[in-house]
Amino acid sequence: KQEVTQIPAALSVPEGENLVLNCSFTDSAIYNLQWFRQDPGKGLTSLLLIQSSQREQTSGRLNASLDKSSGRSTLYIAASQPGDSATYLCAVRPMDSSYKLIFGSGTRLLVRP
């Protein structure tokens, strides 16, 4: 059974720091991996989607990498800002049920001014 783990569960950093969020998954048979942002009381906003054949994707200050064979992904946030404060979720789309997203529990990020 596919399991997705995110470390750390919570992170507090001063504004301007570069930071890395980690995601690991137990089964490498995935189509893709997606990073989402969730603000309190809100739904999910897609940040980056990495196909299984890709190594990384970039969008602005965000860079996500994928090492499928080792079951790991990282989300790198450059020059963090207070507006980046949110919960970040990673999710994988398994090959045996490709319509599903299997989520981790998220990392709650606080960027202090």
Next chain:
Amino acid sequence: GAGVSQTPSNKVTEKGKYVELRCDPISGHTALYWYRQSLGQGPEFLIYFQGTGAADDSGLPNDRFFAVRPEGSVSTLKIQRTERGDSAVYLCASSLTGGPNTEAFFGQGTRLTVV
């Protein structure tokens, strides 16, 4: 519409009551999903519709939960005899197709509280 719309945004109900949660997907999206998110956890899959039919309902926790999508657009998640453990945020998502490379767009969720 511009995005996935869920109503109500908040619902408080008494234990044992029946509730319905509504989801309006993005126009033209054939695939629709329901997820449930408990406090401090990631969303968990409940059910997937392709058109009008439930292609996979394996995530529904028990037979008190049921979902429909009669015309292949709006979907309703129905919970009978609600229990306190049903309290969670119920998220709906839609995608153009159910294929693995199509992006799912999520609604804001319905926060259900059973007292």
